[in-house]
Amino acid sequence: MRKSRGANVAAVSAGAVLLASTAVAMAAPAGAAAASCSVDYSVSSQWQGGFGANVTITNLGDPVSGWALTWSYSAGQTVQQAWNTSLSQSGAAVTARNVDYNGAIATNGTASFGFNGSWAGSNPAPTSFALNGVACTGGTGPTTPPPTTPPPTTPPPTTPPPNGPADITVNSATRYQTVDGFGAATPIWGGTWSTAETQTLVGMGANQLGLSIVRTGLSPVSSEWSTQVNALKTAKASGSGVKILASPWTAPAAWKTNNSRVNGGKLKTDYYDDYAIHLNSYVQYMRNQGVAIDVTSVQNEPDWHPDYDSMDWSGTELRNFVRDQGARVQNTRLMVAEAVNMNYTFTDPTLNDTTARNNIGYIGGHLYGTEDSGRLRPYSLAEQYNKPVWMTEWNYHEADGSGSNIWGNPSNLAVWNETLDDIMRTVHKSMESNWSAYIWWYGKRYYSFIGDGEAAYGTTAGAPLKRGYAFSQYAKFVRPGYQRVALTKSSKASPLEVTAYQGDGKITLVILNRSNSPVTNAVIRAPQNVTRAEHYLTSQNANVASQPTSVNGGQATINVGARSISTVVFTL
Numbered sequence: 001m002r003k004s005r006g007a008n009v010a011a012v013s014a015g016a017v018l019l020a021s022t023a024v025a026m027a028a029p030a031g032a033a034a035a036s037c038s039v040d041y042s043v044s045s046q047w048q049g050g051f052g053a054n055v056t057i058t059n060l061g062d063p064v065s066g067w068a069l070t071w072s073y074s075a076g077q078t079v080q081q082a083w084n085t086s087l088s089q090s091g092a093a094v095t096a097r098n099v100d101y102n103g104a105i106a107t108n109g110t111a112s113f114g115f116n117g118s119w120a121g122s123n124p125a126p127t128s129f130a131l132n133g134v135a136c137t138g139g140t141g142p143t144t145p146p147p148t149t150p151p152p153t154t155p156p157p158t159t160p161p162p163n164g165p166a167d168i169t170v171n172s173a174t175r176y177q178t179v180d181g182f183g184a185a186t187p188i189w190g191g192t193w194s195t196a197e198t199q200t201l202v203g204m205g206a207n208q209l210g211l212s213i214v215r216t217g218l219s220p221v222s223s224e225w226s227t228q229v230n231a232l233k234t235a236k237a238s239g240s241g242v243k244i245l246a247s248p249w250t251a252p253a254a255w256k257t258n259n260s261r262v263n264g265g266k267l268k269t270d271y272y273d274d275y276a277i278h279l280n281s282y283v284q285y286m287r288n289q290g291v292a293i294d295v296t297s298v299q300n301e302p303d304w305h306p307d308y309d310s311m312d313w314s315g316t317e318l319r320n321f322v323r324d325q326g327a328r329v330q331n332t333r334l335m336v337a338e339a340v341n342m343n344y345t346f347t348d349p350t351l352n353d354t355t356a357r358n359n360i361g362y363i364g365g366h367l368y369g370t371e372d373s374g375r376l377r378p379y380s381l382a383e384q385y386n387k388p389v390w391m392t393e394w395n396y397h398e399a400d401g402s403g404s405n406i407w408g409n410p411s412n413l414a415v416w417n418e419t420l421d422d423i424m425r426t427v428h429k430s431m432e433s434n435w436s437a438y439i440w441w442y443g444k445r446y447y448s449f450i451g452d453g454e455a456a457y458g459t460t461a462g463a464p465l466k467r468g469y470a471f472s473q474y475a476k477f478v479r480p481g482y483q484r485v486a487l488t489k490s491s492k493a494s495p496l497e498v499t500a501y502q503g504d505g506k507i508t509l510v511i512l513n514r515s516n517s518p519v520t521n522a523v524i525r526a527p528q529n530v531t532r533a534e535h536y537l538t539s540q541n542a543n544v545a546s547q548p549t550s551v552n553g554g555q556a557t558i559n560v561g562a563r564s565i566s567t568v569v570f571t572l
Helices: 014-020 195-202 222-238 269-287 315-328 354-358 380-385 398-402 405-409 415-431 466-475
Strands: 037-049 050-059 069-073 078-083 085-088 095-096 108-116 166-177 181-185 214-217 244-248 295-297 332-338 362-366 389-393 438-443 483-489 494-502 506-513 519-525 532-539 542-547 550-552 556-558 564-571
Touching: 014 550, 069 085, 078 085, 108 542, 166 506, 181 244, 181 295, 195 222, 214 222, 214 438, 222 269, 222 315, 244 269, 244 389, 269 295, 269 315, 315 332, 315 354, 332 389, 362 532, 380 483, 398 405, 398 483, 415 438, 415 466, 415 494, 415 506, 466 532, 466 564, 532 556, 556 564
Parallel strands: 166 519, 181 214, 181 438, 214 244, 244 295, 295 332, 332 362, 362 389, 389 438
Antiparallel strands: 037 050, 050 108, 069 095, 078 108, 085 095, 166 483, 483 494, 494 506, 506 564, 519 556, 532 542, 532 564, 550 556
């Protein structure tokens, strides 16, 4: 599929549209100017190169319905991840604005927010503030002085003793699916990724996204097969354990009942053997080019017949094909059947037939409508026969309605809300459903992982986008071969959506906090002592940013920012 489907798009408040602005002050509406205000700015923790700060505004004058607090730094500090505010910076000038869950400041009322930042050399607190462009006259400046000497480790969230209560406890004795990876598709019709773009998508370095699966189209025309060779070779060479999935949209037109590549039409039964030879020829061609095709799908979306390349199958026809012809396709594992919404009627017949089942390696399906149909959950028949389930396509970008140029703005609220609440949430639910892979649509697109440079959407071709950084919180840290393991949560951690994985001598947790409040001093307990803990966070204003952690025996303590996705990596 190429078009986005679905609803439930996160609403964008009028105030959120202001996020892209870097203005220092916001004009106050009539009757809403602050006659006087007091600001408490305190550095709550400081470590080498970074700090955390909390700010409380007390309004001593007229009520303020929409506020912007501004200040300037004198020592080159920069703000990063924030909670309970929308934060922007232009040079030394910083602006913090209210968000819908931290809105009005009534007379003598308060509003509080916090953020992390970076510093070099010194970290003096700002000495003057303005609320809606009016200087605060009722007292400004820190009531808690910042520490003058950075502590030897990252900021000490208060660390309970090793045997104290934990908020997230990992139980590696209970194991679930083995992860095959997280990925995206190359262009299916025309074009490909450049070498640099491929390296950005699959590489494991700084500002690279760590994808471990690349999906590519299997054209019905063999002369087109060479188009993707360089990108696929680069992916195999530049990534770590990258798998290639090849998906055909149609057989050659002459083999189909409608004599056309488009508008569906079925494969004639007397061409089943030719189609198997066609799939095998593609795999062997790529093999000769130095590209191993790990998985070959029999059909992309057999239940969808649009006016572009497509082909219709029933579940029984798919079973018959893989039962009678599947063994002809060598040096790869077959997948059935990439139905639009993981429709079991297209896969159950194959799973229930011994010969057909033995000729496939994977079950595939797309996310469109899957949650609404109740199939975003474990597929028990596939699990019964040890066939990994891959989610092989989803394309969702309803945030377009908030303005096409939003995609080039890395801190746009509409983009972040959709990324966190729709995309990352479904990755989490897919993992909880024991699925082994999650593959997005095009990796390079204005709404995707790297920009395509279309002027109307404001992205830079090949540059990582916010959605790519968020997705990399899974892809880069949960590697092929890791196994999902069990965990329990305390009531304090109940707002968090968490999955845990074990592999390579590490335990990795991916944590979604889609609530409007941070979870501070969250204690994570591993099943054994931890030699190192790393914490990375992506939010509206941060991209896989290293966060402070403190380690004590078999547990670590972290702060989980509001509206964020985090990855915590324990080295055992």
